[in-house]
Amino acid sequence: MAAPIARPAGKVGRPGYDLDSLLAVAVTVFNQRGYDGTSMEHLAAKLGISKSSIYHHVPGKSELLRLAVDRALDALFAATEQPDTTTGPAIDRLENLVRRSIHVLVAELPYVTLLLRIRGNTTVERRALTRRREFDHIVGELVQAASDEGSISADADPDLTSRLIFGTVNSLIEWYRPSRGLGAEDLADAVVKMIFDGLRVS
Template sequence: MSTSTGRRPRRPTSGPGSLLEVCVVEFNTRGYDATSMEDLSRAAGITKSSFYHHFASKEALLRAGLEVALDGLFEVLDAPGATTGTPAERLRYIVAAQVAVLQRELPYVTLLLRVRGNTETERWALERRRAFDGRVAALVREAVEAGELRAGLDPTLAARLLSGLVNSVAEWYRPGRPSGASVPEAVADAAFAGILPAR
């Protein structure tokens, strides 16, 4: 005998298919500024009053979504692969691991990439991104000084180019494709081995 009451199951607040993920997808589709609480409530299938039980405001949702992406990126910097080995080895690990975070948290990283600094939360996120890029630039500088990268390479420019390469994956990567598991290493190969044949 079924024990179902006929009520819709409560949507979890985090994780795949969660309330937060649904709202982040709405932000990405409509734009944060253009998305209303009514839009979010409708997409999540709950009332506005129920919504406020989980998140105090639309900006609180934005902060929670951006934290998922930023926490994932900073965890990369603290992983053993990013802290041991030569500077170039650590840098390659960070590039591949960044791509893996992007794949795993695609809606959240996409949201982070679209932040423009229009709110206090967005400015906080941009500052965190700059801190991440600064640590990568410092590692590029180490690799140049160790003779592992081309002499004369501007570390800040190189870090921005690597960031641009990684972030571009968000534009074309689609979850569920069989080749997905090979994407992080393929991107790292393109960054460090190049895409043109050796002469």
């Protein structure tokens, strides 16, 4: 994406960073310290490079935040535009969107984690929250359509149902770690089964 940045003098052997690898480290630090609690000094120290080397790639930490949350949001919006989330019965489109969102969460875990912890203190954060609401709106419309077609109980309030579905999906960031051996597909199977069919053997 971008050329590797020069290694700082006296740090021979330390790898250079391109924008993607710099972003990956920045996101880790943001998730550990919180975005507000992270300074360019913290990032430079963690990266083992100078602040000016970071400024070679981005004008400041807000641009790193923007790139990070957009990576998560772009992947989630891409999930809403697939054949299996845009055609067919609404209940199937909804299930497929849940399944694809879990795959995004697993593939982009630090980026989705950062996105879900945003509180809206800056322009970049507020813009990300606006995009999150657009995504929630798409989910809400699918739930409403599934209710209209009779595949979800009409008793279930669509807004509440949307919140419960994505509350369950989003809660995965609190404990899921790919290294522990549970794959994205098995995770998605378990979540989809609970949400759509329930745990109880009837």
